[in-house]
Amino acid sequence: MNADQLQGLTAAILGGALRVGAPFLFVSLGECITEKAGRINLGLEGVLVLSAMAAFGGAYLSGSVWTGVLVAMLAGAALAALHGLLCSLPRVNDVATGIALMLLGTGLAFYLGKPLIQPQAPQLPPIELGTWSSTPAVRAALQINPLVPLGVLLAGALWWGFANTRAGLLVRMAGDSADAARALGYPVPAIRIAATAAGGLVAGLGGACLTLFYPGSWNEGISSGQGLIAVALVIFARWSPLRCVGAALLFGGAGALGPALQSIGIGWGYHLFNIVPYVLTLLILVLSCRPGRLAAGSPGELSSAR
Template sequence: MTADQWIALAAGIGGGALRVGVPFLFVSLGECLTEKSGRINLGLEGVLVLSAMAAFGGSYLTGSPWAGVLLGACVGALLAALHGVLCSLDGVNDVATGIALMLLGTGLAFYFGKALIQPQAVQLPSIPLGNWSDNPVVRSALQVNALLPVGIVLAVLMWWAFAHTRAGLLIRMAGDSANATRALGYSVSGIRIASTAAGGFIAGLGGASLTLFYPGSWNEGISSGQGLIAVALVIFARWSPLRCVGAALLFGGAGALGPALQSIGVGWGYHLFNTVPYVLTLLILVITCRPGTVVVGSPGELSSTR
């Protein structure tokens, strides 16, 4: 390859990581918050799809992409809050409930979103990070989602809150030991419901970025399983919000590998390269989820040994 092709490939993967990684970032941060409280939410795939549809519809109806973002986040919080309430009932399994709500969320999105497949909604603005270059490919690749800085700031705030605030301590305590939390007079169910709803709100921002920036339209295959991948991504990040940023960019770059190669004329294996994020997910699960072992950083209530 020529030097220009190498530059274009690097810009394509780097820019793709910033674009494709944004939904991964928000969904992983939402799941990180939920799991820190001792609850797992496999329904985030439904949250992501439903919030993506709601955000697109909100932007289309109001003419404001930010109104769509807010609507998508609120819809995500509502569906996640339902998961939290159901899981607080006696005898209800987190995983089974999450799968049921994943089906509910995607079903609702497909039903109410049929009228939104053809229309175009107002999109979120982009941040041009490539103006330093005269190469049009680089400039185009480095048009960054306006929600990306929000996600990075949110990751830093979550990291700080977990380490230095009373609310963060309570969330971590509920995730590590429900008995200790109850002994101190706090409601474990209340903490987990609030954390799950807040996690759904954050994940809803990821859904909004799908339909209001990249790929920037609504269709029934918009998510491609990113909500489920986020669970593995949180394990990979060891339940650290800051590591979620790096993990999201890694998965985003993996997802952008195929289109980046195609942009420089490498057409063979395009669909094979598109499977890289899923292969990464399988590798992470195989390496980290071994019977009888506890992943470093795992909340105690999620431990396989409990």
């Protein structure tokens, strides 16, 4: 491998980490908000797929890519709010409801999105970070999703908000000790519904990244389980919004490894490299979820049998 190939490979992995990691970032931040309030939303895969379809449909029908982004956020918030409302009912299990909502969201997306498989919608304008290079491959690899800086700023705002605002304190209290929150007169179900809806709103941006930037089209296999992987990603990040940024980049880089190697002519084992994110997910769950031991940073209510 010569110097140009090494430069191209490095740029391809870095750029791929930013492109592939963008949906992971927003979905993991959304799940972080939800779990901080003491609720698990396994339906985020359905939220991601539905919001991806809604983003593409909104951009295609309106002709405005930012309208598509807004529609994606609203679709994600609506499905997540339904999850929050159902889970607030007596004797309703978070996990079972999440699986049901995942099937509902993907089913709705597949049904409503059938007319959208062939058309082309407006795409998010990239941020050019590779103008310093004279190599076309490097310039192409460093075209960045404009929503990524928003995601980083959002992660910082959430980190600060959880520690320094009344709303953040209420969310953490509902997640750490629902009994303490009730004793102080706070409505735990309402807090959790609001946090779940907010998590879906943020996750909807991840869906917009899929269809309005990379890969930039709508099809029924567009998510590849990224919504489910986000649950493991939040565990890996120890429920910290800032660590979600690093975790998303790690998973994005793992997902970009195969295409990056193929871009410099290394095609052997291409499909094996595509399974790296899933292997990482299994490894994280095995190392983090040990019987009889809570993961560091875990909200106390997540350990309750519900």
